[in-house]
Amino acid sequence: MRASLIQIGVYDGKGGESIDARRQRVAALVREQAGADLVVLPELWTTGAFAYESFGTEAEPLQGPTYESMAKAASDAGVWLHAGSVPERDPDGLLYNTSLVFSPSGELAASYRKIHRFGFDKGEAVLMSAGADVVTVRLPSTTLGLATCYDLRFPELFRRLVEAGAETLVIPAGWPERRRSHWTLLAQARAVENQSYVLACGTAGTHAGVPQAGHSIVVDPWGEVLAEAGPDEEVLTVEFDPGKVGVTREQFPALKDRVL
Numbered sequence: 001m002r003a004s005l006i007q008i009g010v011y012d013g014k015g016g017e018s019i020d021a022r023r024q025r026v027a028a029l030v031r032e033q034a035g036a037d038l039v040v041l042p043e044l045w046t047t048g049a050f051a052y053e054s055f056g057t058e059a060e061p062l063q064g065p066t067y068e069s070m071a072k073a074a075s076d077a078g079v080w081l082h083a084g085s086v087p088e089r090d091p092d093g094l095l096y097n098t099s100l101v102f103s104p105s106g107e108l109a110a111s112y113r114k115i116h117r118f119g120f121d122k123g124e125a126v127l128m129s130a131g132a133d134v135v136t137v138r139l140p141s142t143t144l145g146l147a148t149c150y151d152l153r154f155p156e157l158f159r160r161l162v163e164a165g166a167e168t169l170v171i172p173a174g175w176p177e178r179r180r181s182h183w184t185l186l187a188q189a190r191a192v193e194n195q196s197y198v199l200a201c202g203t204a205g206t207h208a209g210v211p212q213a214g215h216s217i218v219v220d221p222w223g224e225v226l227a228e229a230g231p232d233e234e235v236l237t238v239e240f241d242p243g244k245v246g247v248t249r250e251q252f253p254a255l256k257d258r259v260l
C-alpha cells in the first residue's frame, strides 16, 4: 500500500496565500499523488489549527468549498483521500473540527468530529464543540481509525478504534514545534500499544505566531519509524504492508491479554 502525507505549509504574514489559493494548491498536490492508495492532509490546513480568530469567519458547512474541491481532487487522482479537517459549522451554528475522508470516486466515505479539543478552557476548547463518535473507515486493504491532533494524547480513544477494527490510525495535526518530542513519542506509543500503523500528518510553517513541528511520521505496528518528514512543506511517501498488523498481533498477541 502506498500512502502520501502532504505536510502543508501554513504561514502568517501579508504575503501569505488566501484560503482559496491554498485550497487550489492543495488540490493540485493531491492530483499529483495519482497512483497512491491513500493521501493524507493535516488538521485545519485552511485556517491553521492555532488561528482561533479565523475559525468562526472561515467555518464551512460540511459540504462547503473544501469538501467540494477535495472530493474532486480525490476522484481526479483516483485515491482514497483523508482531507484533513475543516472548521465545520453545523445547521445549528455550532463549530466542529471535522475530518473528511473521500473514496477514489469522490464520495464522502466518513467524517469525524474531533473529540478532544485543545486549549484548556481557551481557543479550540471553547470555540469548537466536541465530537462524540468513534469513526473507522474500511478500505480494500486496511481499516482506518480516525483521530485528530490532541486526540493523540488520549490512548483510550485508540483502544476504542482498535476494538472497532482499526489497523491503520490516521492522525491529521497542527502540532507545535515546542512539543515535537511528544509528537514522535506518542505516535510510536500509539502504534506499539495498538499494534497498528500510525500515519500522522502535521503542518509546516508558522501561523498565529505558533511555529509548527512538521515532522509528519509513519510508524509500523512494531513501533519502527518507516518515514519521517523534515520541518518544511513536504510530501512524505511511504510503502507499507497492511498484512503486518495481523502478523504482529498473532506473533505477539498482547492485545488479547487486555483485562480492563
Ligand SMILES: NC(=O)CCC(=O)C(=O)O
Pocket (backbone or CB within 6 Å): 043, 049, 117, 118, 148, 149, 150, 151, 153, 173, 174, 175, 176, 179, 182
Ligand atoms: N491542534 C491541537 O490539537 C494541538 C495539540 C497540541 O498542541 C498538543 O497536544 O500538545
